[in-house]
């Protein structure tokens with residue numbers, strides 16, 4: 001696949017919806033709890049695996065340990081939006097990209113200035129009190145230590161993210177499905193065609209073209225119409241200026 005072909009496909013698209021994969025966040029410096037090395041390191045230091053900690057059951061029963069991990073590993077490694085996200089922002093400004101859908105929780109597209117984002121697993125930038133529902137921003141969490149408590153009712157505040165054992169809110173699935181249905185081109189960045197995000201969204205796609213830009217080669221690549229193997233941060237700025 002030549003870059004010129006991708007460039008032409010993007011130029012010919014009128015309504016692009018982008019599926020933003022998890023490796024985009026990792027490449028921006030965000031913590032990757034699925035990475036085996038960091039997973040081992042987390043278990044050494046916290047006594048639990050990242051999968052165990054990142055669950056609703058753990059948050060409810062070991063709230064202090066959850067926040068020790070969460071503050072250090074998640075909030076400590078928020079990363080910065082890379083050139084791929086800045087290119088997507090330009091594509092949105094130009095009316096090319098109409099929506100960005102992601103399972104990543106780091107708020108990267110929003111920080112890049114992208115307006116229409118469907119964050120299916122929520123964002124570490126938003127919080128609420130599980131008891132009274134009062135909402136908080138990340139700034140409040142960063143100003144506190146230990147378990148963050150609600151200023152109204154003194155119950156623990158939690159991040160608006162989907163933990164293991166929790167469901168994606170229905171309205172977000174409906175919103176993502178609606179966006180994908182309206183697209184003529186699906187732009188899959190930084191994940192495979194068999195990733196959960198792609199699998200969740202692709203069944204709603206009625207457009208003509210799927211473009212996949214991902215570093216990792218996979219047997220599922222042939223489900224896309226145009227495939228380019230490379231990091232989205234290296235490729236996207238070259239095909240859209």
Ligand SMILES: [Zn+2]
Pocket residue numbers: 129130131132133134150151152153154155
């Ligand atoms: Zn409260």
